[in-house]
Amino acid sequence: MTATIFMIVRLHNLFAVVMLGGIYSLLAASMFVVLDAVDVAFTEAAVGAGISLVLMLAALSLTKTEEKVASRHGILPLLVVLVTGAALIYGTLDMPHYGDPNAPIQQHVAPTYVADAQAKTTVPNVVTAVLASYRGYDTLGEVVVIFTAGVGVMLLLGDRRRRRRRAEGRE
Amino acid sequence: MIEPGLYNYWIVVFLMMAGLYVVVARGNLIKKLVGLNVFQASVFLLYITMGKVEGGTAPILAEGVTVYSNPLPHVLILTAIVVGVATTALGLALVVRIQEAYGSIEEDELEEKDERDERKLRS
Numbered sequence: 001m002t003a004t005i006f007m008i009v010r011l012h013n014l015f016a017v018v019m020l021g022g023i024y025s026l027l028a029a030s031m032f033v034v035l036d037a038v039d040v041a042f043t044e045a046a047v048g049a050g051i052s053l054v055l056m057l058a059a060l061s062l063t064k065t066e067e068k069v070a071s072r073h074g075i076l077p078l079l080v081v082l083v084t085g086a087a088l089i090y091g092t093l094d095m096p097h098y099g100d101p102n103a104p105i106q107q108h109v110a111p112t113y114v115a116d117a118q119a120k121t122t123v124p125n126v127v128t129a130v131l132a133s134y135r136g137y138d139t140l141g142e143v144v145v146i147f148t149a150g151v152g153v154m155l156l157l158g159d160r161r162r163r164r165r166r167a168e169g170r171e
Numbered sequence: 172m173i174e175p176g177l178y179n180y181w182i183v184v185f186l187m188m189a190g191l192y193v194v195v196a197r198g199n200l201i202k203k204l205v206g207l208n209v210f211q212a213s214v215f216l217l218y219i220t221m222g223k224v225e226g227g228t229a230p231i232l233a234e235g236v237t238v239y240s241n242p243l244p245h246v247l248i249l250t251a252i253v254v255g256v257a258t259t260a261l262g263l264a265l266v267v268r269i270q271e272a273y274g275s276i277e278e279d280e281l282e283e284k285d286e287r288d289e290r291k292l293r294s
Contacts, residue, residue, distance in 0.1 A: 005186060005189045008189075009189060009192065009193055014202065017205055021208055021209070025212065028216060032215075035219045035222075035240070036227060036230070037222070037229070037245045037248070038229045038231075040219060040245050040252070043249050043253065047253060047256050048208075052208065052256050055256075056205070056263065059263040062267045063201065063266065064276065067199040067202055068277050068280075077192060077195040077196035078192065080195060081191050084188065084191065085184055085188040088184045089184055092180035092184065097176025098176050098177070098178070098179045098220060098223065099223050099224060105222065105241060105244075106241055110241045110242065110243050113242060114230065114232075114242065117232070118232050124232040124233070125231045125232075126231070126242040127249065130243065131249060142254060146257045148257075149258065149261045153261055153264040156267075157264050157267060
């Protein structure tokens, strides 16, 4: 994963960068399997590595595939990133340890969901039960967000052909 | 001072900062979006590692299993992935429109063109 990131930062060929982005997503998905989040891994592999890659390639075919080599090599971005990273690492020193069953996140409502989900929703997969049953309205809201994004994309790109024909007519 | 149980957060911080660096330091708009995706995936990883329980298994109820990982971060991140793709699609559509209007997707070239147009308007 680190190597992939390094190449994404270094390479100037956008096609390679986008492909490496897909590989990065796939690696993240396999990491989610290791971390017991199988549903998330499915989604990341299908949506993150699949659909976004196709979208990126489609956008590339409409634009350029080569990045201009940067003329300015500012030290400022690197400095900002290093300072922010140091601050975040300092912040993690107080965090609960990896896999700790007594961490605050495991103490709140999560055990209730695991205990009651089967009886209340008859779905053995707790993630599905919470997503589709307990928080069904939120998932509906999510669908509205995606719909809005789809409408936005269509408004931005939908009338391209008409506009091009108009431009040709003028010439 | 060295906390061995915290390395998962450090991986996340490293990935996050790499994504942030690409967004801040690179001028190409598509590369910026890839950087944004890297950043986003690192946040997903942060949530999922927080939900992991030592010795736990995936939160699908089965006979003879008592320890499950926390399902709530999984639900949140499932939603976030899908919404993330929607925003990426919108961003790419904007990039394509910018390419059509300006003939370039490099930040400094766009600024140059804007300044030239402004000067033309003023004179």
